[in-house]
Amino acid sequence: MLSKMEVKQSNLKDGATPRPTFSIFRDFLFLLPFVIFVVAFLILPTISIFISAFQDPSGKFTLQNIKDLFTPYIMNAYLLSIKVSLFTAVFGALIGFMLAYASTFGKLPSWVKSYLNTFSGVASNFASVPLAFAFISTLGRVGLLTALIQQIFHVSIYDLGFNLYSFWGLCLTYLYFQIPLMVLLMTPALEGMKKEWREGAENLGATPSQYWLKIGLPILFPTIIANTVLLFGNAFGAYATAYALTGGFLNLVPIIIGAEIRGDILHNVGLGYALALGMIVIMGITILSYNYLQSKTARWLK
Amino acid sequence: MKKAFTTKFIVVLLLVVFLGSVVFTGCAKKTTTEQTGTGNAYLDQLIKAAQKEGELTVIALPHDWANYGEIISTFSSKYGIKVNELDPNAGSGNEIEAIKANKGSTGPQAPDVIDVGLAWGPTAKEQGLIQPYKVQTWDTIPDDVKDPDGYWYGDYYGVLAFEVNSSVIKNIPQDWSDLLKPEYKGKVALGGDPRTSAMAAMAVAAAAIANGGSFDNVMPGPEFFAKLNKAGNFVPVIAKPGTIASGETPIAMMWDYLALTDRDNFNGNPEISVVIPKSSVVAGVYVQAISAYAPHPNAAKLWMEFLYSDEGQLLYLKGYVHPIRYNDLAKRNVIPEDLAKKLPPAELYAKAIFPTIDQITKAKKDIADNWDKVVNVNVKQNGS
Amino acid sequence: MKKSRFWAWFWILLGALYFLLPLFSTFLFSLKMKKGVLSFAAYQSVLKDPQFFKTFIFSLEMSVLTIIVGLAIIVPTAFWVRLRLKGLRPIVEFITQMPFVVSPIVLVFGLIRLYSKPPVQLTRTPLLLVMGYVVLSLPYIYRSVDNGLMAMDVERLTEAAESLGAGWTTILFKVILPNLKSALISGTFLTFAIVIGELTMASMLAWPAFGPYMALLGQNRAYEPAALAIMSFALTWAAMGVIQWVGRTSFVKQEQVGGIH
Numbered sequence: 021m022l023s024k025m026e027v028k029q030s031n032l033k034d035g036a037t038p039r040p041t042f043s044i045f046r047d048f049l050f051l052l053p054f055v056i057f058v059v060a061f062l063i064l065p066t067i068s069i070f071i072s073a074f075q076d077p078s079g080k081f082t083l084q085n086i087k088d089l090f091t092p093y094i095m096n097a098y099l100l101s102i103k104v105s106l107f108t109a110v111f112g113a114l115i116g117f118m119l120a121y122a123s124t125f126g127k128l129p130s131w132v133k134s135y136l137n138t139f140s141g142v143a144s145n146f147a148s149v150p151l152a153f154a155f156i157s158t159l160g161r162v163g164l165l166t167a168l169i170q171q172i173f174h175v176s177i178y179d180l181g182f183n184l185y186s187f188w189g190l191c192l193t194y195l196y197f198q199i200p201l202m203v204l205l206m207t208p209a210l211e212g213m214k215k216e217w218r219e220g221a222e223n224l225g226a227t228p229s230q231y232w233l234k235i236g237l238p239i240l241f242p243t244i245i246a247n248t249v250l251l252f253g254n255a256f257g258a259y260a261t262a263y264a265l266t267g268g269f270l271n272l273v274p275i276i277i278g279a280e281i282r283g284d285i286l287h288n289v290g291l292g293y294a295l296a297l298g299m300i301v302i303m304g305i306t307i308l309s310y311n312y313l314q315s316k317t318a319r320w321l322k
Numbered sequence: 323m324k325k326a327f328t329t330k331f332i333v334v335l336l337l338v339v340f341l342g343s344v345v346f347t348g349c350a351k352k353t354t355t356e357q358t359g360t361g362n363a364y365l366d367q368l369i370k371a372a373q374k375e376g377e378l379t380v381i382a383l384p385h386d387w388a389n390y391g392e393i394i395s396t397f398s399s400k401y402g403i404k405v406n407e408l409d410p411n412a413g414s415g416n417e418i419e420a421i422k423a424n425k426g427s428t429g430p431q432a433p434d435v436i437d438v439g440l441a442w443g444p445t446a447k448e449q450g451l452i453q454p455y456k457v458q459t460w461d462t463i464p465d466d467v468k469d470p471d472g473y474w475y476g477d478y479y480g481v482l483a484f485e486v487n488s489s490v491i492k493n494i495p496q497d498w499s500d501l502l503k504p505e506y507k508g509k510v511a512l513g514g515d516p517r518t519s520a521m522a523a524m525a526v527a528a529a530a531i532a533n534g535g536s537f538d539n540v541m542p543g544p545e546f547f548a549k550l551n552k553a554g555n556f557v558p559v560i561a562k563p564g565t566i567a568s569g570e571t572p573i574a575m576m577w578d579y580l581a582l583t584d585r586d587n588f589n590g591n592p593e594i595s596v597v598i599p600k601s602s603v604v605a606g607v608y609v610q611a612i613s614a615y616a617p618h619p620n621a622a623k624l625w626m627e628f629l630y631s632d633e634g635q636l637l638y639l640k641g642y643v644h645p646i647r648y649n650d651l652a653k654r655n656v657i658p659e660d661l662a663k664k665l666p667p668a669e670l671y672a673k674a675i676f677p678t679i680d681q682i683t684k685a686k687k688d689i690a691d692n693w694d695k696v697v698n699v700n701v702k703q704n705g706s
Numbered sequence: 707m708k709k710s711r712f713w714a715w716f717w718i719l720l721g722a723l724y725f726l727l728p729l730f731s732t733f734l735f736s737l738k739m740k741k742g743v744l745s746f747a748a749y750q751s752v753l754k755d756p757q758f759f760k761t762f763i764f765s766l767e768m769s770v771l772t773i774i775v776g777l778a779i780i781v782p783t784a785f786w787v788r789l790r791l792k793g794l795r796p797i798v799e800f801i802t803q804m805p806f807v808v809s810p811i812v813l814v815f816g817l818i819r820l821y822s823k824p825p826v827q828l829t830r831t832p833l834l835l836v837m838g839y840v841v842l843s844l845p846y847i848y849r850s851v852d853n854g855l856m857a858m859d860v861e862r863l864t865e866a867a868e869s870l871g872a873g874w875t876t877i878l879f880k881v882i883l884p885n886l887k888s889a890l891i892s893g894t895f896l897t898f899a900i901v902i903g904e905l906t907m908a909s910m911l912a913w914p915a916f917g918p919y920m921a922l923l924g925q926n927r928a929y930e931p932a933a934l935a936i937m938s939f940a941l942t943w944a945a946m947g948v949i950q951w952v953g954r955t956s957f958v959k960q961e962q963v964g965g966i967h
Binding site for chain 3 (some may be wrong): 125134140209238281296
Binding site for chain 2 (some may be wrong): 093153156158160161162163178185225263264265266267269271278279280
């Protein structure tokens, strides 16, 4: 870490005025609110996760919960959660990017962009029971669309193998809040793309696609990836929607955690917390690898 | 250099706050008050003490469940005590967690009383989370649903029934075996996840009994649902009033009182038929208890007195549950005629099976352990 | 129609279909409360309840507080991390993403354990709830602000401003914030939506918020929850419209100090 900062210092461009020296005090002033807040309201309250993950139902220290994580049942749950999150993150990012791009650069009337943004704001959190019910009433067995298709084409999509209450149905439902999230995150970044770059590129004879390939996308790349990782985390931790739609019949990690902790039946809180710990580890790995990837490509970009 | 300092600072800060919190969470006081006397004089005393406290905090009491909406508002206006309602969606486990998390705190977020499944009574007592109190009508509560020391006791029960949207389903299933018929393809659902909901687990147990099993052997239950799933009749959606009304889950396994309440609420739109399957009538008992750390112990006791008085028990009856003192009320002829008529005929309840706590615990565990193996595997093959 | 415009419209229309259809089905269902006819009976039933507006306004107030606190904490942090403490970036990002994997029920019980009794008793005021909300919104606010900072190439901007002799407050308020406008609005949108719909924490901390109200109603009713979903959607939309309008008029003099190279 230290060496990276030293390297940064030496990257000062020629002729630039040296940065004013900043005391450690200044560093703290900027960072202190964040540190205090996070410690007080995020880390301390959830320290119980770390402690309870290593306790058995009677409170004694044990590694059994961690060992239990490696049963096929739990491993499959992690796999399923990762699959759903990955799929909806990537496609949510893709489609969200397309929509944001279309509204920013597609030369559409300006009301489109403002409506899209407002809608995205609302939709990005239209989740859990209302969303599940909305999809059930659209694509469920007696849903609006299902009935419509039945009337027009005389065929039931359920007979053709479609099933809302499945992996694909869940992904379709998740996309409802993933895509708007991406739109909201991407639009400011796209707006910030300096017009001068595009005009400059045009003046030099580049086509729009060349501009995008060589300049636009590479610049946006870190942001796109960072946003996709956020979408991944968003889906990974989602509980209410999955529960409302599939009633706990799809084994996602948050559902199992909920079952263990909420426990009318199962009540191995320690295992629940161990599962949460596992999720934290996975998120940590994801973020570290994305940061690593990003630093590598940043160097290549420069 | 800068970063190392920052890290050190963070670590020190963390340690300080952590140590501080550990020191201060050590002291939690229990709020038991002695029960003194019986009779009207005692009750007046209790009412005054409760009114002085002014508040009561309850948890996990949906308004349309056992008529709790009317019970809460009647209690509140009768005694002038404000009732704080925490998470109506909470499960029994959440209620226990809420007591634990609020050890030693006062304030409207600390629950005074809990309403949990039968099997939770002894657990809560073991963990020292509840305090004993015997209501005036203690002797009329059946022995097999109360703790001899008064820590917890049953408040009401219901039996497992089929809630059928009869506007959509013309041929109403009468028993478990009917559910396998091909005409019910994609129509049968549970009211919860058997791994988290006592109601759903009891439904699976009821299926077991209908298919040759018992509370000591619940395997036929998950097996039945596997058959149901394979036949394509089972819908893996949690049945809620909305999905029943829309026809998405037109046949749902719910407690009879929930089904009957829906029938009233829907007001014919759609029509609801409530069927108590002949081959197995499984009863689910819920128990009330006072938190050992209740910030308003007198209000809590008054609440208990209210619930177990004739007035409270009849309010329960209005919500279609069988109040725990039903037999006593019937014997003394205090049940209004029109109210008695609204419940399904008593003969249907004659064969009700009341599992013991041990049976419930074992059955829940067996169902939870085997549910995924027998049912989920197939669900995944169907859809994912 | 120009090719690019065709594709732009295509994507927008496809998106509109996907997003509006489920809403329409919900709306249709909410009209079916009275047998055989379409009516607004479910909506009337909800609007008659004084709790509806009371809880919505409470949640509105909470969201304003959350946004203020959240932005006040995140903006300096994101700014400083991007500018000076690049090494801390993975750690800060990891921390801001942790709320995803900490379920609200775990968080709220943890908060109650720590802050419901003396000496630090925060449960008497909504402050604890606001703090909980800020934690839940942390990932979204941070990402929005960070995106905005990246888009404005904050390093070059700060360098330029410094070389022109600007002090730190000038830089922060006259250079950085105006350029962050779009990102701040995004962050505000996201936070607002989270707070309005949040259920677990508000109900466990015994505050009269909109989320618990919706849950109580939705527990045993069929048509009212659908009406409620549509109404909360509409109200949230209106509130966001207000946010956008405020954002547009308050930063009247938006000088893009970028573009110097």
